[in-house]
Amino acid sequence: MISKALFSQSCKANWIKWLTVTIATCAMLAIVIIVLGNLGINDIRDSLKNIFVQADQESTLKENAVDSYDLYLSSINGYESLEKNINFIIVLNSTFDTQVNQIEADTGKTLTREERAVIINQITDGIISSGMLASLGLDDVTARVFITSYLTQYSDDELNGVKIPPATIEVEGQIITNPEYITYIKNLMKGAFLEVIYNNAYLDYINKGYNEQESLNAADTAKELSNDAIENYKINGSPSIYDYKTDARNAVNLVMKNETIESLQNSGMTDEEIEQYAVSSKVISNTAISTYQLWLEEGVTVEEAKSHATESISDQLDTKVAEALSELGNMDIYGLIIGSIFYRIAGLLLPMVFVIMVSNNLLAGQVDSGSMAYVLSTPTKRRTVTTTQMAYLLFALFSMFALLTVVSVISVWVVGGNAFAINYGEILLFNAGAFLTMFAIAGYCFMCSAIFNRTKYSLSIGGGLTIFSLVCTILGLFGSAVVPSAMRISAMNFFNYLSIITFFDTVSILGGTLTYLWKFGVLAAIGIITFIIGVFRFDKKDLPL
Amino acid sequence: MEEVIKVKSLTKDYGENRGIFDISFAVKKGEVFGFVGTNGSGKTTILRHLMGFLKPMKGEVKVLGLDSWKDSCEIKKYVEYVPGEIAFPDLKDGTTFLKNQAQLIGVKDMSYANYLIKKLQLDPSANLKRMSKGMKQKTAIVAAFMADKDIIILDEPATGLDPLMRETFLELVLEEKKKGKTIIMSSQMFDELELTCDKVALILNGRIIDIADINQLKNMPYKFYKVEFKEREQYLKFKKLKYEIVRDQEKYNQVTIKIQDKNINKMFNDLKNYNLKFISQVYHNLEKHFKDVLSTQKDSYIYKEEESKKELRKSKKLKKRLLKIENKQIKAKNKKEDRDDK
Structure with missing residues (x-):
């Protein structure tokens, strides 16, 4: 199937082209990788990224401050409404006691903590289904937490032998509610209320995507703040009598400052720096709260006021500008230059020229000049000629890309291996993709060379379309996703549909998706089919030799 | 004697009366068969069919009883070929080319090739691209003859050779003839063919006009x-x-x-x-013989056909021109009338 003499003839005729193209492409690749690796071209990107990260942090800080402020005020309101409904809670106590006593009398045993918990659950279920707590402004989940927590404290006190003051006392012959009992109930109530706050804050943070520890810490802080608020309420009374705004602000500022200091203590910053940072974060949160207050006073809704108070740089910019900047910050410049520019355009150009010239020389050129006569006047089948020439073309291409792969891997290693923005796997896939692209192009050029007897047709149709593909890829680059949206002209993406190189999907490779795999398959199929057509066509045509 | 090559009503029509039409001839073993004809008369096309490079439209071409298109590879084991257009593969020099060619043919003993090189005074170490036309021709001749096969097909093999070298080459052909080889060659030189051939076919416009037997011509009474x-x-x-x-x-x-x-x-x-x-x-040599033949053929259908076609084309063109002129005149008239109306 393969003629050794013809193979060596093709090698001798084309080795200089091969060597030139291979050396030039390898050198280009090595320079691109090494130079890029040492330039730190991601600096601008990183600082942009920092701005946005900081903006995000600031926004979170402001949000926390406003939320905490809200929490402080709402705690007071919530607790106040609970106190107003204290009679209802007293009923809870007696319901629980009656049930426990009844069961204990029936069975003659003291109930364990677990058995009491069952009763607590039953009572809770009953109350929630009756909808009584809706009047307190508590939803089902909150209500469950509140009642369970309240009754559990009460039950634990009973079990632990805490002296519970009697509900009523006789004063001067009259039976009145025991004030000590009320104080006791209020304490339990406060505990349960804080439990609700804690629980809500925890769930809130988990839902926002924070991890377990962070959420627990945040819940602790919320509980503390809420506790402060209730203590303050106990001293100063109802919000209708006393304005809590300033107190709330001060409390929040203190909490924010303490939190910042705590979180930065292990960051390696000096105490002075931490203090400074804490002050600035205090100022930021303070500003946010003031803004929030001011907006609320203007009569806007809570949501609106909150969004005004918490907006960061990126919120202040026009959405398009903000998106473009943040995209620029997230752009992978190495991926763009090495993947989309080198492997899809610059690095393909010379191998393309090689393939166009050589595939033309292998068949059409020899038929056109007539030198093919010397091969075909010997006992060599046409099929042998085509398979030999195809084998040479593939061998040349494969060895070229094998070398390119070695050079690219070494270059990446020199630059710093996996610390480099592009890892070994990606660079290998780039090489494989570029090889498959060239395989498809080689198949197509070979087919043209086999079909046409004249160099001019073979070159213009085979080579012309190949170069057309490359030019379309260059133009299409301005419309593709790799170019930042600020520079992108999406209409130019049209050119990508005209180019075979589009099947080499560097974006998918860098993005870690698997779409590039079926596109590789398409490239391989194009190559195989065109090579087969070329081989069969050459068997059947007239040769002017 | 056994008929080594047999061509029966071979036709390849390229349109516009170009190509070859209804070619039939046979070459016996040990015979030297020549083709003569003007440029573009179809000599090379016939030889390309013999080599299996072209597929016959009609008729059949048999070499050693094998179909020249289907069994072209098998036939090449017995055929060597000097193409009419000399273009070599992209190799460094003649020696490399000849060695490569020997490998392709399967020749291992280069002594005959060396004999040919000496005889033709060829310097094969010269750069292939810088060779003169004659040198290229000599290289091509060596590349074909060194295979030492039974059938030799030569397409205008002596072009570019100087007169002395042409003599040597003809000697070489006669040597091969003596060895009993069957040779088919085309040429534009009558004396070449007269010296070497047994039979010569005259081709005109893709048709064999006449096949002359040289021995008969020489031994006329x-x-x-x-x-x-x-x-x-x-x-x-x-x-x-x-x-x-x-x-x-x-x-x-x-x-x-x-x-x-x-x-x-x-x-x-x-x-x-x-x-x-x-x-x-x-x-009364070959040239004279064919001139005689042509003068009698001048009235024959081929010429008439050709000329009538030419005339037809001319008249068609004329008609077109006349039509154009008429149209212009009509337009001009119309314009004038329009103006007059205004």
């Missing part, structure tokens, strides 16, 4: 002589003798006579009594 007399009376007197006069040039007192070999002494005896200016033999 009569000769032609041209005689010029010093005096007019003698000239007139000679004409009265019963010689077969082929050509009569009254102006110069010249006659060309055709005479049977056995009557040659009689002629000289007759001429003794005449005062001659000169006498010379007119050789």
